[in-house]
Amino acid sequence: MARKAREAAPEAEVTVVPKRIGGSLAVFLPADFVRREGLREGQPIRVVVRAKGRHPALGLLKHIPYEPFNRHELESKSDE
Amino acid sequence: MNDIVLFDSWAWWEVLEETPAGRLLAERYLEARRVRVLTVDYTLAEVAAKLARIDRAQDIEGALDAISTADMVPITSEIAALAATLQVELRKENGDASVGDAVMLAAARLHGIVLISGDPCYAGQRDVRAS
Numbered sequence: 001m002a003r004k005a006r007e008a009a010p011e012a013e014v015t016v017v018p019k020r021i022g023g024s025l026a027v028f029l030p031a032d033f034v035r036r037e038g039l040r041e042g043q044p045i046r047v048v049v050r051a052k053g054r055h056p057a058l059g060l061l062k063h064i065p066y067e068p069f070n071r072h073e074l075e076s077k078s079d080e
Numbered sequence: 081m082n083d084i085v086l087f088d089s090w091a092w093w094e095v096l097e098e099t100p101a102g103r104l105l106a107e108r109y110l111e112a113r114r115v116r117v118l119t120v121d122y123t124l125a126e127v128a129a130k131l132a133r134i135d136r137a138q139d140i141e142g143a144l145d146a147i148s149t150a151d152m153v154p155i156t157s158e159i160a161a162l163a164a165t166l167q168v169e170l171r172k173e174n175g176d177a178s179v180g181d182a183v184m185l186a187a188a189r190l191h192g193i194v195l196i197s198g199d200p201c202y203a204g205q206r207d208v209r210a211s
Binding site for chain 2: 015053054055056057059060061064068069071072074075
């Protein structure tokens with residue numbers, strides 16, 4: 001009877017450097033990670049991409065003269 | 081294990097304006113690989129309202145799209161119920177504390193995470209920090 005592959009823990013995470021192949025990026029999982037998580041060829045895995053870089057919100061409203069966000073002022077009736 | 085924090089409108093505004101505090105928040109939380117940022121959905125309304133109030137309605141869509149990259153937390157009945165009692169508590173220290181202030185703190189507490197805010201009404205709260 002074939003040994004049942006251990007299911008990967010949902011938190012299993014590894015950082016890899018993708019390799020360009022034509023217009024695609026191929027991701028190779030390191031052998032020790034594959035062993036540790038019990039991954040097998042043909043077994044579906046979910047890939048979550050979170051590239052490190054500048055966040056789209058940073059500086060988006062830099063052109064607006066700064067005044068700190070004040071919830072109390074926003075909720076008051078007066079524009080003072 | 082990943083860190084999880086909750087940004088309120090103050091925190092997002094600092095990031096959107098790219099103040100020194102905002103740059104730090106972006107680097108420490110938004111751009112960090114192992115940090116998950118949550119935001120209460122009401123924050124979208126607050127930031128939109130602020131932009132409308134200062135005649136920058138044309139910036140609302142872009143700002144909300146950028147904030148929506150965070151994981152949205154809806155105001156559930158649990159959050160609303162806790163917020164009700166928290167507002168009373170906050171008002172003992174600061175008479176200006178609003179329902180909105182209490183909702184943000186309640187959402188963070190129910191998730192067991194830190195609220196990122198520089199709002200003075202949270203002064204002395206153990207689970208709120210501005211950076």
